[in-house]
Amino acid sequence: MNTWIIIPAHNEENKLKEVVSGLNRNGYTNIVIVDDCSGDNTSTVASNSGAVVLRHLINRGQGAALQTGIDYALEQGAEAIITFDADGQHCAEDISKLIEPIEEDKADMVLGSRFLNQPSNVPFIRRLFLRGGALIFRLFYGVKLTDSHNGLRALSRKAAEQIEITGDGSEHASEIIEEIGKKRLRYIEVPVTITYTNYSIQHGQSSWAAFKILFKMLMKGFLR
Amino acid sequence: MELIQILIVLFGLFAFSRVIIRFKKKDIAQGEFIFWTLIWLLVILVALLPNLSFHLAKWFGVDRGTDVFVYLGLALLFYMVFRLYVKLEKAEQGLTKVVREVSFEKK
Numbered sequence: 637m638n639t640w641i642i643i644p645a646h647n648e649e650n651k652l653k654e655v656v657s658g659l660n661r662n663g664y665t666n667i668v669i670v671d672d673c674s675g676d677n678t679s680t681v682a683s684n685s686g687a688v689v690l691r692h693l694i695n696r697g698q699g700a701a702l703q704t705g706i707d708y709a710l711e712q713g714a715e716a717i718i719t720f721d722a723d724g725q726h727c728a729e730d731i732s733k734l735i736e737p738i739e740e741d742k743a744d745m746v747l748g749s750r751f752l753n754q755p756s757n758v759p760f761i762r763r764l765f766l767r768g769g770a771l772i773f774r775l776f777y778g779v780k781l782t783d784s785h786n787g788l789r790a791l792s793r794k795a796a797e798q799i800e801i802t803g804d805g806s807e808h809a810s811e812i813i814e815e816i817g818k819k820r821l822r823y824i825e826v827p828v829t830i831t832y833t834n835y836s837i838q839h840g841q842s843s844w845a846a847f848k849i850l851f852k853m854l855m856k857g858f859l860r
Numbered sequence: 861m862e863l864i865q866i867l868i869v870l871f872g873l874f875a876f877s878r879v880i881i882r883f884k885k886k887d888i889a890q891g892e893f894i895f896w897t898l899i900w901l902l903v904i905l906v907a908l909l910p911n912l913s914f915h916l917a918k919w920f921g922v923d924r925g926t927d928v929f930v931y932l933g934l935a936l937l938f939y940m941v942f943r944l945y946v947k948l949e950k951a952e953q954g955l956t957k958v959v960r961e962v963s964f965e966k967k
Contacts, residue, residue: 670963688967689967690963690964690967691963691966692959692960692963693959693962693963694955694959696955696956696959696960700956700959700960703956703960704959704960704963704964707960707964708964802953804952804953804956855945
């Protein structure tokens with residue numbers, strides 16, 4: 637299966653090389669790094685890693701970077717697309733589990749969950765926000781999940797063609813869930829491991845971002 | 861005439877002159893020009909004839925003249941912020957599209 641890995645990256649020079657070589661070790665060579673106008677050496681590190689590098693001239697946010705990567709992968713004839721974080725919190729070993737349901741045509745969207753069938757190592761406050769987010773998705777969009785805002789997902793070509801990320805910033809994760817509900821895509825969650833390091837926590841979103849996302853979700857409903 | 865009246869009239873004239881300049885440069889459409897002209901003329905008129913606001917308030921069923929303007933002003937501001945939000949959101953999405961296209965071309 638023609639699989640492409642999309643890594644949106646903004647100031648991730650430290651971990652990026654490691655992330656790409658981890659993917660290579662697991663046999664993934666179709667990698668697109670979308671450098672979202674980083675101020676550090678992300679661009680050089682990305683080019684040296686052997687991946688395809690797309691550069692945003694202006695910082696447009698993670699959602700925009702993902703859509704750029706998805707558009708590119710579709711052009712390359714991708715049959716499955718994986719979204720992967722640049723900060724090293726995802727495990728390349730988990731990808732095969734994500735692709736499986738797409739290969740077997742059981743799902744269009746496969747979402748990684750850090751809570752499904754496993755004891756979780758997620759810090760308490762974060763757990764609270766993530767599970768609360770999952771509950772809100774269920775109420776808003778009718779999509780039943782155990783985790784929210786997990787950056788590790790797999791999209792079938794069909795899903796990638798249908799999903800449209802218009803929110804540039806961190807609200808893209810909720811937008812993707814909304815699209816699943818609206819376009820009635822088949823979805824499934826699979827357990828994945830998230831490595832919380834000081835680095836990934838610093839580079840990740842603060843829990844307060846959740847309120848910003850909720851505001852954007854409400855405004856979007858209002859604009860329609 | 862009170863000082864505040866003079867200040868409001870001067871400011872109203874200044875704002876109105878900006879509206880005219882903008883219209884002449886074709887930065888704003890005719891509809892917008894009429895809208896803003898009416899707004900600033902009303903401001904000047906009310907500043908010169910404070911009693912007008914009293915009658916207006918009575919007509920609206922509000923106690924004090926100034927209150928009418930506070931209510932109307934707030935409603936107008938909210939509406940304009942909302943419009944700005946929508947416009948900004950659209951502009952941001954357009955910008956993202958351009959940035960994306962450039963990233964493909966420069967690959």
